[in-house]
Amino acid sequence: xxxxxxxxxxxxxxxxxxxxxxxxxxxxxxxxxxxxxxxxxxxxxxxxxxxxxxxxxxxxxxxxxxxxxxxxxxxxxxxxxxxxxxxxxxxxxxxxxxxxxxxxxxxxxxxxxxxxxxxxxxxxxxxxxxxxxxxxxxxxxxxxxxxxxxxxxxxxxxxxxxxxxxxxxxxxxxxxxxxxxxxxxxxxxxxxxxxxxxxxxxxxxxxxxxxxxxxxxxxxxxxxxxx
Amino acid sequence: xxxxxxxxxxxxxxxxxxxxxxxxxxxxxxxxxxxxxxxxxxxxxxxxxxxxxxxxxxxxxxxxxxxxxxxxxxxxxxxxxxxxxxxxxxxxxxxxxxxxxxxxxxxxxxxxxxxxxxxxxxxxxxxxxxxxxxxxxxxxxxxxxxxxxxxxxxxxxxxxxxxxxxxxxxxxxxxxxxxxxxxxxxxxxxxxxxxxxxxxxxxxxxxxxxxxxxxxxxxxxxxxxxxxxxxxxxxxxxxxxxxxxxxxxxxxxxxxxxxxxxxxxxxxxxxxxxxxxxxxxxxxxxxxxxxxxxxxxxxxxxxxxxxxxxxxxxxxxxxxxxxxxxxxxxxxxxxxxxxxxxxxxxxxxxxxxxx
Numbered sequence: 001x002x003x004x005x006x007x008x009x010x011x012x013x014x015x016x017x018x019x020x021x022x023x024x025x026x027x028x029x030x031x032x033x034x035x036x037x038x039x040x041x042x043x044x045x046x047x048x049x050x051x052x053x054x055x056x057x058x059x060x061x062x063x064x065x066x067x068x069x070x071x072x073x074x075x076x077x078x079x080x081x082x083x084x085x086x087x088x089x090x091x092x093x094x095x096x097x098x099x100x101x102x103x104x105x106x107x108x109x110x111x112x113x114x115x116x117x118x119x120x121x122x123x124x125x126x127x128x129x130x131x132x133x134x135x136x137x138x139x140x141x142x143x144x145x146x147x148x149x150x151x152x153x154x155x156x157x158x159x160x161x162x163x164x165x166x167x168x169x170x171x172x173x174x175x176x177x178x179x180x181x182x183x184x185x186x187x188x189x190x191x192x193x194x195x196x197x198x199x200x201x202x203x204x205x206x207x208x209x210x211x212x213x214x215x216x217x218x219x220x221x222x223x224x225x226x227x
Numbered sequence: 228x229x230x231x232x233x234x235x236x237x238x239x240x241x242x243x244x245x246x247x248x249x250x251x252x253x254x255x256x257x258x259x260x261x262x263x264x265x266x267x268x269x270x271x272x273x274x275x276x277x278x279x280x281x282x283x284x285x286x287x288x289x290x291x292x293x294x295x296x297x298x299x300x301x302x303x304x305x306x307x308x309x310x311x312x313x314x315x316x317x318x319x320x321x322x323x324x325x326x327x328x329x330x331x332x333x334x335x336x337x338x339x340x341x342x343x344x345x346x347x348x349x350x351x352x353x354x355x356x357x358x359x360x361x362x363x364x365x366x367x368x369x370x371x372x373x374x375x376x377x378x379x380x381x382x383x384x385x386x387x388x389x390x391x392x393x394x395x396x397x398x399x400x401x402x403x404x405x406x407x408x409x410x411x412x413x414x415x416x417x418x419x420x421x422x423x424x425x426x427x428x429x430x431x432x433x434x435x436x437x438x439x440x441x442x443x444x445x446x447x448x449x450x451x452x453x454x455x456x457x458x459x460x461x462x463x464x465x466x467x468x469x470x471x472x473x474x475x476x477x478x479x480x481x482x483x484x485x486x487x488x489x490x491x492x493x494x495x496x497x498x499x500x501x502x503x504x505x506x507x508x509x510x511x512x513x514x515x516x517x518x519x520x521x522x523x524x525x526x527x528x529x530x531x532x533x534x535x536x537x538x539x540x541x542x543x544x545x546x547x548x549x550x551x552x553x554x555x556x557x558x559x560x561x562x563x564x565x566x567x568x569x570x571x572x573x574x575x576x577x578x579x580x581x582x
Contacts, residue, residue: 121312124275127299128306129326130375135300139325143316 003199006175010184011203017092017180018160021099025107025156026149028100033111034137038120052105059102063169066098070170090172095180098166107156114148115141147218154215158208230379230411234271234281234291243267243435249413249428251286254405256426256443257415264435265415266309269381272413273306274299286378286410303333305372305380309387311364313356313371320352323371330375337376345407346370346400362393366400373408380404380412386421394421401425419454423447423463423503424581448550450533450543455552460506460541462551463581468498477522478580484547485525489578501581506541508576509553513563515572523575527551529567532560540565544573551575 003011036044054062070077070088076097077088088094122144126136142149164182171178173187181200188197229251236243243264249255257265271279274290274297282292285304290297313322327334343349346366351359359367365385372380385401386394402425405412416422422429422443429446431438431454439452444463447454454460469486470479471493478491480500487502494500516524527544535541540560542553551573555565565571 121308122314124273124299125306125308125312125314126325127275128273128302128304129371130300130329131325132298132300135329140314140316144314146316 004196006179007184007196007200009176010179010181014161014180017095017099018157020096021103021160022153022157024100025103026153029108029111029152033108034115037112037115051108054102055105059165060169062102063098063166066101066166067170070094070097089170090174090178092177095167095171095178098170099160099163102163102166103156103159106159107152110148110152110155114145118144150218151215154211158211161204161208229286231284234279234283236267236271236276236279238267241435243271245437247430247437247440249411252409252411253427254412254414254425255428255430256422257413257430257432258422259417259432261417263432265432266383269306269383269413269415272379272381273304274302303375303378305375305377307365307368307372307382307385309384311368313364313368315356319348319354319356319367322356322367323374326371326375334374334376337374339374342370342373345403360393361389362397365397378410380410382412382414384415386418398424423461448543448552450531450541455541456535458507460552460554462504464502464504464549466500466502468494468496468500470496482547483549487578488522489580491580503579503581504551504575506552506554509551510574511542511553511555511563511565512572512574516574519574521574521576523578525573527571527573529565529569529571531567532565
């Protein structure tokens with residue numbers, strides 16, 4: 001394979017970014033999705049629309065606002081500076097924060113749909129069998145949600161793999177630090193290194209396809225076995 | 228009295244307000260039209276309706292009063308929902324052990340093996356839930372509920388969604404339950420035939436209020452209640468098998484006030500059975516009929532008469548210590564000059580064995 005050290009770095013960075021973002025999003029979205037699926041709060045739709053924004057917003061718009069927020073004068077960056085923390089813009093941590101916003105709906109929505117379709121009944125049944133709410137959530141709801149959790153994880157991971165606009169705005173293009181595969185491909189095309197662009201592009205294509213394949217295969221099997 | 232409740236629950240427009248003292252064991256049917264609050268009451272008993280107000284004492288233990296509300300997972304209650312509620316990610320054994328593991332030493336007082344035999348599911352333990360028929364699912368759900376050794380069992384229309392064959396298959400298991408268990412079982416139903424086969428006590432509920440409560444045989448024949456007014460009004464009587472005519476394949480049943488013959492399989496002398504007699508199958512004679520095809524002719528005394536519309540009257544008849552209903556035309560009643568206190572002969576065209 002004709003991959004340079006920078007290409008390999010970009011690949012490793014991309015996988016690390018997607019993996020870390022997915023794990024953080026799953027932890028963050030599971031309670032949020034449960035609450036959204038079962039809350040009867042009337043203002044819920046406001047929050048749902050806000051969370052869905054990254055689905056329709058041009059990534060550059062999201063990236064632009066994130067850049068402002070993460071910068072030393074922005075609310076997040078300013079807070080970090082006041083606490084003596086590191087600068088966030090143009091760093092890997094900044095990329096992770098950006099990915100959390102960018103991929104949030106892709107993780108949240110499958111989880112919310114799964115929790116809504118499971119309904120409250122299994123929790124009630126578990127309660128009559130002596131399980132506290134937390135116990136029932138871990139021993140009944142999560143196992144029943146396995147296909148939804150897998151969908152959420154794969155969609156979040158795959159979507160973060162393809163991140164471009166946001167990364168460009170808040171991460172820049174620092175090889176080994178913030179250069180991800182999608183940007184490396186753009187870089188190769190700009191410098192007319194088409195064969196290197198091909199290698200990376202094909203890798204990303206295959207990886208994304210395999211990931212989606214696993215989601216659809218699992219969902220199909222699930223539909224076959226569930227009553 | 229082991230189950231005492233005064234519960235109020237407001238759910239939108241619907242208002243549940245129920246005060247009851249129920250016996251310590253046996254099947255208590257909660258009967259009423261859909262939307263009358265039967266399921267809401269069960270949910271309130273299980274603690275699944277946190278807005279429930281009032282007090283609830285089960286077997287001497289306070290589950291709820293003015294200042295306290297015991298969380299549902301702390302209540303020793305078994306609840307079987309209308310539709311199958313087995314956990315799809317566990318097999319039959321996993322489902323049954325889910326509650327049992329959490330019930331601790333209390334559950335050890337229940338012999339699981341015996342329970343599995345009682346509901347006939349020993350052979351299903353390693354099956355996955357989606358390999359079970361509707362009736363098997365409900366039997367597993369009942370075992371799962373009982374395996375925690377509850378002090379109250381709640382069955383919310385467990386027959387709904389089952390076809391007649393599956394219902395007939397599940398019924399004997401349910402009948403066995405009330406003979407074996409020393410806890411109150413509240414059975415929600417809107418099917419009077421189901422209730423007639425199972426219950427000892429009956430709570431009539433309508434629009435969130437208790438309309439009447441009493442022994443089932445008494446409730447079915449109470450002229451003031453709508454149960455007696457329908458075309459399929461019936462009386463439920465307790466009897467004992469006291470003979471069998473092998474030549475004609477007839478079972479002889481003895482009850483206070485006489486005996487009945489009915490076609491049926493031979494059963495052991497001394498078996499207690501429950502029979503059902505429809506009001507429309509009972510006719511009245513002033514003199515003892517001699518040449519008639521009807522086998523069952525008994526002496527009874529008219530307790531009360533009531534017009535039920537469409538030119539029909541309903542007679543409540545005392546038969547020994549039990550009660551029988553007869554539905555006649557107004558004209559027949561007038562021609563015979565029937566009145567309360569009168570001694571008459573009743574001809575019973577058919578008697579159904581309820582098991």
